[in-house]
Amino acid sequence: xxxxxxxxxxxxxxxxxxxxxxxxxxLAVLLVATVVLxxxxxxxxxxxxxxxxxxxxxxxxxxxxxxxxxxxxGQISLGHSAFLMTGGxxxxxxxxxxxxxxxxxxxxxxxxxxxxGVLVALPAIRLKGFYVAVVTxxxxxxxxxIFQNLSIAGGIWGLSNVPGPSVGPLKxxxxxxxxxxxxxLTAICIIASASLARSRIGRSFxxxxxxxxxASGLGINVPGAKLRAFFIGSLFAGIxxxxxxxxxxxxxxxxxxxxxxxxxxxxxxxxxxxxxxxAVLGVLFLQLVRQVLHEITASGVVPLSINFSAALTFAVYGxxxxxxxxxxxxGLMAVWQKLKTSYKRWPFGE
Amino acid sequence: xxxxxxxxxxIISGALVGGIYGLIAMGFVVAYRNxxxxxxxxxxxxxxxxxxxxxxxxxxxxxRLPVPFAxxxxxxxxxxxxxxxxxxxxxxxxxxxxxxxxxxxxGLLGVLQGLVMSVWxxxxxxxxxxxxxxxxxxxxxxxxxxxxxxxxxAVLLAFVITLFFRRTxxxxxxxxxxxxxxxxxxxxVSVRLSSQVAWSISAVIAAAxxxxxxxxxxxxxxxxxxxxxxxAVVLIAGMDSVAGCIAGGLVLAVGQNLVSYYAGxxxxxxxxxxxxxxxxxxxxxRPSGMFGTKPIERV
Numbered sequence: 001x002x003x004x005x006x007x008x009x010x011x012x013x014x015x016x017x018x019x020x021x022x023x024x025x026x027l028a029v030l031l032v033a034t035v036v037l038x039x040x041x042x043x044x045x046x047x048x049x050x051x052x053x054x055x056x057x058x059x060x061x062x063x064x065x066x067x068x069x070x071x072x073x074g075q076i077s078l079g080h081s082a083f084l085m086t087g088g089x090x091x092x093x094x095x096x097x098x099x100x101x102x103x104x105x106x107x108x109x110x111x112x113x114x115x116x117g118v119l120v121a122l123p124a125i126r127l128k129g130f131y132v133a134v135v136t137x138x139x140x141x142x143x144x145x146i147f148q149n150l151s152i153a154g155g156i157w158g159l160s161n162v163p164g165p166s167v168g169p170l171k172x173x174x175x176x177x178x179x180x181x182x183x184x185l186t187a188i189c190i191i192a193s194a195s196l197a198r199s200r201i202g203r204s205f206x207x208x209x210x211x212x213x214x215a216s217g218l219g220i221n222v223p224g225a226k227l228r229a230f231f232i233g234s235l236f237a238g239i240x241x242x243x244x245x246x247x248x249x250x251x252x253x254x255x256x257x258x259x260x261x262x263x264x265x266x267x268x269x270x271x272x273x274x275x276x277x278x279a280v281l282g283v284l285f286l287q288l289v290r291q292v293l294h295e296i297t298a299s300g301v302v303p304l305s306i307n308f309s310a311a312l313t314f315a316v317y318g319x320x321x322x323x324x325x326x327x328x329x330x331g332l333m334a335v336w337q338k339l340k341t342s343y344k345r346w347p348f349g350e
Numbered sequence: 351x352x353x354x355x356x357x358x359x360x361i362i363s364g365a366l367v368g369g370i371y372g373l374i375a376m377g378f379v380v381a382y383r384n385x386x387x388x389x390x391x392x393x394x395x396x397x398x399x400x401x402x403x404x405x406x407x408x409x410x411x412x413x414r415l416p417v418p419f420a421x422x423x424x425x426x427x428x429x430x431x432x433x434x435x436x437x438x439x440x441x442x443x444x445x446x447x448x449x450x451x452x453x454x455x456x457g458l459l460g461v462l463q464g465l466v467m468s469v470w471x472x473x474x475x476x477x478x479x480x481x482x483x484x485x486x487x488x489x490x491x492x493x494x495x496x497x498x499x500x501x502x503x504a505v506l507l508a509f510v511i512t513l514f515f516r517r518t519x520x521x522x523x524x525x526x527x528x529x530x531x532x533x534x535x536x537x538x539v540s541v542r543l544s545s546q547v548a549w550s551i552s553a554v555i556a557a558a559x560x561x562x563x564x565x566x567x568x569x570x571x572x573x574x575x576x577x578x579x580x581x582a583v584v585l586i587a588g589m590d591s592v593a594g595c596i597a598g599g600l601v602l603a604v605g606q607n608l609v610s611y612y613a614g615x616x617x618x619x620x621x622x623x624x625x626x627x628x629x630x631x632x633x634x635x636r637p638s639g640m641f642g643t644k645p646i647e648r649v
Contacts, residue, residue, distance in 0.1 A: 265453070
């Protein structure tokens with residue numbers, strides 16, 4: 001997000017996450033809306049929409065991680081869903097096969113995923129651009145086959161009966177309780193990601209992305225920054241993977257596909273590279289597109305086969321990515337900024 | 351069977367597939383060199399080619415056109431596809447960063463996947479034989495006739511393409527445009543024409559490779575995993591070496607064949623893991639590949 005045009009009186013206010021009365025009002029409205037949303041949705045018919053929201057929240061957490069690796073540090077990752085897979089599988093193995101309590105298993109799984117992220121980054125930090133993409137692609141393929149062959153991971157059938165979390169006496173089982181739990185988790189992740197973006201570490205990521213030579217000239221440890229980006233990014237992915245598995249109570253090899261990795265990349269492109277809000281917007285946009293397509297085909301207004309509706313999702317997602325990269329390469333965030341500017345300056349043009 | 355004979359057979363049958371891999375990888379390199387696009391959707395072009403070929407050739411039960419006509423028609427469709435992709439998408443992105451064109455190719459991957467799924471479905475389709483089938487006995491070694499034919503065609507095509515880039519005026523002009531676009535322009539080389547030709551060649555090679563692979567294993571969406579093979583081959587060969595692709599293909603396919611025969615029982619899908627591990631090793635030890643000329647940027 002560019003704040004260059006309007007500087008605040010002091011630096012503290014300038015870098016504050018939420019600025020001014022308007023910011024706090026918007027936040028309050030957003031908060032009330034997100035809290036009331038499932039109550040409104042449950043009036044309609046079934047829990048379908050709450051389930052949809054839960055998957056959207058989980059995807060937001062995952063994509064925030066990719067935004068750090070690719071959007072902020074500039075390392076193209078085609079293996080992001082493999083981090084979710086790693087987190088999910090380790091969680092399932094620890095919780096169901098080895099009998100760890102939920103929170104300890106979750107903690108260890110997230111930590112393990114972040115360590116795997118560093119492991120993947122080790123070859124990737126010596127290379128640039130597409131070579132990083134290929135390394136992460138190789139990581140995806142390798143980890144997929146490892147989990148498929150591991151007998152403790154249940155082979156091609158995967159693992160089921162993964163427990164859900166409980167906070168004190170509260171057991172999180174129903175979709176609505178999951179919604180509030182994930183909402184809280186997502187909020188924490190968003191705040192963490194936004195804080196990272198304005199910290200020394202986050203800014204070193206941006207410097208590395210924009211020009212590695214300049215960055216090292218400024219005293220930034222370039223390989224170190226990339227390692228940190230992969231660590232933090234896969235940490236987010238690990239969190240998403242752990243709770244994804246726990247939410248659907250099972251993990252299987254086709255749960256996290258290469259296509260998910262590709263759509264995650266598409267989401268940060270559509271939202272806007274490098275910004276936390278952009279990641280959220282991108283996820284919301286593509287998730288809504290998918291759900292709308294699903295609704296159209298499910299309602300039977302247009303007679304389409306199931307197969308065709310899946311094909312349609314692929315084509316529309318692909319087309320959305322192409323249109324955004326061709327015409328709005330800075331994503332929805334840039335569109336929003338532009339709207340805001342022209343609203344403020346009306347009736348004068350840009 | 352005699353273990354030595356088995357080993358020789360594995361190596362030869364692997365080499366035959368390797369020739370096809372090498373040919374397919376060439377198309378990726380042409381797009382990367384001459385159109386400057388890291389085309390992650392390349393495997394999907396091969397899938398489209400194979401399905402179009404199936405549409406023209408027909409299933410074994412109900413063949414349609416005679417094979418030579420069907421192949422020519424398929425390649426014509428491939429040229430058209432290449433030109434359309436260039437015209438609609440990559441021409442508009444000619445001055446954009448490599449990251450942008452890469453992302454655009456990701457989008458193309460989704461669009462082509464959706465197209466193939468909606469037109470032909472997701473089932474594996476058997477194709478009427480393009481080459482004569484049957485076993486071929488050479489001493490104690492048994493080879494499939496269609497593999498041999500596919501290999502010969504692949505090597506012939508690879509030879510023609512290499513000749514095109516080394517001997518013809520247009521091919522040389524395209525290489526000049528790769529080396530230095532501005533200088534090539536002042537000498538009257540049309541960068542647009544060069545890009546169009548590159549996309550057509552890339553799509554034709556993809557389609558030809560798709561047909562060759564399909565004659566061996568049937569037509570299905572799984573062909574799209576070809577892009578993993580292609581990436582392994584081009585990285586082994588070096589991103590910018592057309593001729594090195596054949597060598598890279600041979601190394602990869604022979605290795606895969608051996609690994610899957612001797613260790614496949616213990617680890618399903620070990621041949622994919624093998625190719626990925628090979629990629630990692632090559633990238634770490636010799637990032638410019640075995641035949642690459644330009645050293646890639648290191649930090």
